Amino acid sequence: MVDSAVQSPSDSPSHSQEETTSHSVLSLKNVSKTYGEFTAVNDISLSIPKGSIYGFLGPNGAGKTTTIRMILDIIEPSSGSVSILGHSSALDVRNQIGYLPEEKGLYKKMKVWALIQYFAMLKGMKKHEAKTQAWHLLEKYGLKDFAEAKVETLSKGMSQKVQVLSAVAHEPELVILDEPFSGLDPVNQTVLEDLITDMARNGQTVIFSTHVMQHAERLCGHILLIAKGRKIFDGTVNEAKATIPRRVMLESEDDVSSLNSIEGVIEIGRDEELDVSDSAKQQWQLQISEQLNPQDILRSCFEKNISLSRFEFTEPSLHDVFVHLVGDDAKEHAFR
Amino acid sequence: MNMIRLIAWREYMENVKTKGFWAGILIFPIIFTVMYFLQTMLSNSTPTRYYIFIDQSGEYGEAVETAIEREHQRRILGEFVSYLMDNRKESNLELSAAAGTNAADQLIDNADADQVAALDEWLESGGLNFALTMASPALKEDRAAFEQPSRQFIAADLPEGIDSSASPEAIAQALRPYLSGERKIVVDSRPGDLFALILIPANVDDDISRPGAMPQSPSGPTGIQYWARNLTDSRLPDAIISSINAEIRNREYIDLGVDNQIVRSVQRTRMPISQLDPTAAIGEEAVSVADTFRQLAPIGFVYLMFISLMQSVQYLLSNTIEEKSNRIIEVLLASVTAGELMMGKLLGIGLSGLTTIAVWLLSFFLFITLYQSSQTELISQILDVILSSELIPWFIFYYFAGYALYSGIFLAIGSLCNTLKEAQAMMMPMIMIQVIPLAMMVFVVRDPHNTIVRAMSWFPLFTPYLMMNRAAADPPLVDLVGTTIVLLLSIVFVLWLSGKVFRMGVLRTGQPPRLTELLRMLRHRN
Numbered sequence: 001m002v003d004s005a006v007q008s009p010s011d012s013p014s015h016s017q018e019e020t021t022s023h024s025v026l027s028l029k030n031v032s033k034t035y036g037e038f039t040a041v042n043d044i045s046l047s048i049p050k051g052s053i054y055g056f057l058g059p060n061g062a063g064k065t066t067t068i069r070m071i072l073d074i075i076e077p078s079s080g081s082v083s084i085l086g087h088s089s090a091l092d093v094r095n096q097i098g099y100l101p102e103e104k105g106l107y108k109k110m111k112v113w114a115l116i117q118y119f120a121m122l123k124g125m126k127k128h129e130a131k132t133q134a135w136h137l138l139e140k141y142g143l144k145d146f147a148e149a150k151v152e153t154l155s156k157g158m159s160q161k162v163q164v165l166s167a168v169a170h171e172p173e174l175v176i177l178d179e180p181f182s183g184l185d186p187v188n189q190t191v192l193e194d195l196i197t198d199m200a201r202n203g204q205t206v207i208f209s210t211h212v213m214q215h216a217e218r219l220c221g222h223i224l225l226i227a228k229g230r231k232i233f234d235g236t237v238n239e240a241k242a243t244i245p246r247r248v249m250l251e252s253e254d255d256v257s258s259l260n261s262i263e264g265v266i267e268i269g270r271d272e273e274l275d276v277s278d279s280a281k282q283q284w285q286l287q288i289s290e291q292l293n294p295q296d297i298l299r300s301c302f303e304k305n306i307s308l309s310r311f312e313f314t315e316p317s318l319h320d321v322f323v324h325l326v327g328d329d330a331k332e333h334a335f336r
Numbered sequence: 337m338n339m340i341r342l343i344a345w346r347e348y349m350e351n352v353k354t355k356g357f358w359a360g361i362l363i364f365p366i367i368f369t370v371m372y373f374l375q376t377m378l379s380n381s382t383p384t385r386y387y388i389f390i391d392q393s394g395e396y397g398e399a400v401e402t403a404i405e406r407e408h409q410r411r412i413l414g415e416f417v418s419y420l421m422d423n424r425k426e427s428n429l430e431l432s433a434a435a436g437t438n439a440a441d442q443l444i445d446n447a448d449a450d451q452v453a454a455l456d457e458w459l460e461s462g463g464l465n466f467a468l469t470m471a472s473p474a475l476k477e478d479r480a481a482f483e484q485p486s487r488q489f490i491a492a493d494l495p496e497g498i499d500s501s502a503s504p505e506a507i508a509q510a511l512r513p514y515l516s517g518e519r520k521i522v523v524d525s526r527p528g529d530l531f532a533l534i535l536i537p538a539n540v541d542d543d544i545s546r547p548g549a550m551p552q553s554p555s556g557p558t559g560i561q562y563w564a565r566n567l568t569d570s571r572l573p574d575a576i577i578s579s580i581n582a583e584i585r586n587r588e589y590i591d592l593g594v595d596n597q598i599v600r601s602v603q604r605t606r607m608p609i610s611q612l613d614p615t616a617a618i619g620e621e622a623v624s625v626a627d628t629f630r631q632l633a634p635i636g637f638v639y640l641m642f643i644s645l646m647q648s649v650q651y652l653l654s655n656t657i658e659e660k661s662n663r664i665i666e667v668l669l670a671s672v673t674a675g676e677l678m679m680g681k682l683l684g685i686g687l688s689g690l691t692t693i694a695v696w697l698l699s700f701f702l703f704i705t706l707y708q709s710s711q712t713e714l715i716s717q718i719l720d721v722i723l724s725s726e727l728i729p730w731f732i733f734y735y736f737a738g739y740a741l742y743s744g745i746f747l748a749i750g751s752l753c754n755t756l757k758e759a760q761a762m763m764m765p766m767i768m769i770q771v772i773p774l775a776m777m778v779f780v781v782r783d784p785h786n787t788i789v790r791a792m793s794w795f796p797l798f799t800p801y802l803m804m805n806r807a808a809a810d811p812p813l814v815d816l817v818g819t820t821i822v823l824l825l826s827i828v829f830v831l832w833l834s835g836k837v838f839r840m841g842v843l844r845t846g847q848p849p850r851l852t853e854l855l856r857m858l859r860h861r862n
Contacts, residue, residue: 100667106664107664108658
């Protein structure tokens with residue numbers, strides 16, 4: 001559990017695997033979907049390597065769900081093509097795909113284990129196998145006590161977990177989870193993160209959509225960022241972070257403006273919001289280039305005799321990337 | 337195919353496991369049983385009714401008393417007949433219809449012309465005791481003794497302080513509080529409700545109407561006055577009026593010098609009628625009661641088909657809507673094709689429908705085996721006749737055809753709606769269409785080759801109902817083959833079309849589309 005949380009994207013299994021195999025389990029070529037005048041998805045191309053954990057990020061209404069539905073061939077693209085596990089339609093390989101839709105729902109009157117068994121059987125598992133697998137999963141993810149309960153008696157979070165389990169019980173090669181974290185409490189979010197990393201370790205490819213960046217940051221090797229149906233970014237998390245400048249935070253009573261003589265310091269700005277009002281200390285924010293080692297700044301400070309009460313170098317988070325890249329779109333959507 | 341079976345099995349099991357399903361199934365036999373026993377109980381539990389009889393003319397006292405005695409004897413006779421039916425040693429339904437109808441006709445004739453005489457005959461020949469002695473050789477040895485029904489109409493005395501020789505208006509006025517239930521009369525020093533007042537005014541003979549006389553515009557009540565709050569229990573006034581009329585006619589005969597015994601025998605002279613079936617083998621043309629039932633049986637089948645189809649499509653609809661509103665449909669469609677999903681649902685729900693019919697028939701059989709009486713014996717014999725007839729294969733064929741046709745349509749409706757409320761609005765026209773052949777069923781049995789009926793049979797939505805309805809009457813081969821072809825083609829078309837609607841509809845959200853929208857969507861999908 002702790003492993004996955006501190007795991008940096010660079011040593012996630014997906015990353016290493018991506019370098020060894022360029023085998024792609026899913027690729028979209030110029031896929032678009034229009035409904036009359038409205039374009040829900042506009043010319044998206046991407047390729048997802050086997051064994052990776054791939055995040056679909058974007059604000060509400062960006063087209064994540066539509067893209068997923070087209071991948072699954074639940075709806076047909078208006079143009080473009082999809083190749084999934086070597087086939088042109090997900091229906092041909094549907095037993096190798098696991099899918100959790102965005103809007104969650106289950107048969108309310110069924111028993112939990114029977115429900116997981118049923119969905120696994122729909123994916124081609126034998127009855128007995130499916131039953132064993134259902135009980136195994138329920139035990140592993142802490143739901144054994146509810147196995148005999150009816151779905152309608154479960155809490156929202158629990159039934160969502162059950163739904164995730166029913167989507168992956170047949171151990172599919174490709175797992176597609178649409179907003180799997182929404183509605184889960186932090187503990188169960190971690191359980192779900194574990195499940196996802198377990199699957200990736202197992203060689204399964206996981207695609208999930210979310211608008212909560214922390215999950216993507218902790219889990220994903222690759223991300224796709226879409227807004228208003230367009231692809232904004234597609235690549236590794238590190239590549240995504242490189243799209244915005246790195247920053248160094250300083251706190252000092254002295255004037256730090258002389259630091260701009262260092263090669264690689266792009267901009268120095270006062271961060272007045274963070275000022276501690278009853279002291280003379282001031283907060284500064286330095287934007288630095290990709291190449292600059294933050295240690296050089298520290299060294300300069302000693303040289304220039306700037307006394308620091310705080311020195312902080314933070315990698316930009318995906319959240320920053322997200323806001324940077326789609327901030328305006330997201331806001332616009334929020335008011336629609 | 338595996339997936340279809342799996343989906344069908346789940347639909348079936350989930351359906352069968354719900355309480356609602358069993359409630360829906362069991363309500364029918366329960367209501368049937370309750371109705372059956374309630375009817376018997378109610379007819380035995382009518383309370384004793386007290387009446388006051390005042391005859392100011394002094395001429396009809398005896399006639400009224402006989403009328404009431406006859407009414408009592410009529411009840412005894414009725415009970416006795418069913419006692420005989422319950423306890424006779426052998427029963428055979430395949431009586432010749434001629435004998436059956438003649439006997440029935442005789443009774444009806446007698447009752448119409450001279451019910452009084454029929455009852456008198458029964459009384460004169462010794463009444464109940466005599467009948468029991470006569471019948472006992474034909475009855476089972478271990479039978480229970482016959483219980484006489486209690487008297488229902490009992491004469492009460494006029495309450496104190498009311499003068500029976502007062503004017504009819506005054507008497508009626510004085511008795512109003514008793515008749516309306518405000519006051520109780522005293523019978524055997526116990527209080528009781530006064531049911532009726534029968535008042536014969538002194539000059540009642542002036543009101544006798546004869547054929548050819550000018551109808552008089554009455555200024556107030558004429559003839560015998562019958563006062564009662566209960567307007568529906570007409571046994572008492574009916575018995576009195578027929579008794580008094582018999583008495584009056586009797587006097588007329590005497591006045592005219594006619595022997596009323598001759599009149600009676602003339603009135604009861606009759607000609608029998610034999611019903612013969614030209615399609616039956618020579619020597620077996622006589623129409624039996626069973627044949628008549630066979631002809632009427634399609635009504636039952638049409639009704640059973642309607643109820644069962646309505647129940648099934650209801651499940652189908654609510655089920656599809658549940659999956660749709662829960663978005664389970666999306667997971668399902670990522671696992672199976674829309675076609676497989678649809679066929680699985682149709683099969684699974686169809687199976688529940690068959691289960692319903694099976695349970696009904698079973699409980700029906702249980703009822704008639706466990707509770708044996710004359711009526712249930714009759715029912716079981718009718719069932720034997722029907723089950724051994726050629727109607728069963730017809731029913732199976734039209735049931736499945738009707739189910740495929742209607743469920744296809746209802747499934748498409750379900751896939752377009754998000755709530756049951758929306759669906760109900762769209763269902764209405766489909767239900768109305770089914771009500772048309774249902775409303776026609778009695779007529780169709782009577783006139784199965786009517787041109788309009790024949791024409792309507794070709795409309796596929798009517799075909800299962802109307803052709804089932806006509807099944808017992810050997811419809812022309814043209815109708816039979818033609819409508820079947822049209823029906824089967826329509827089923828294929830409907831299932832194909834609803835498959836398309838289903839595929840589009842299930843992923844739709846929001847309001848159900850208008851018809852033009854739907855057509856446009858269907859075109860685009862091509």
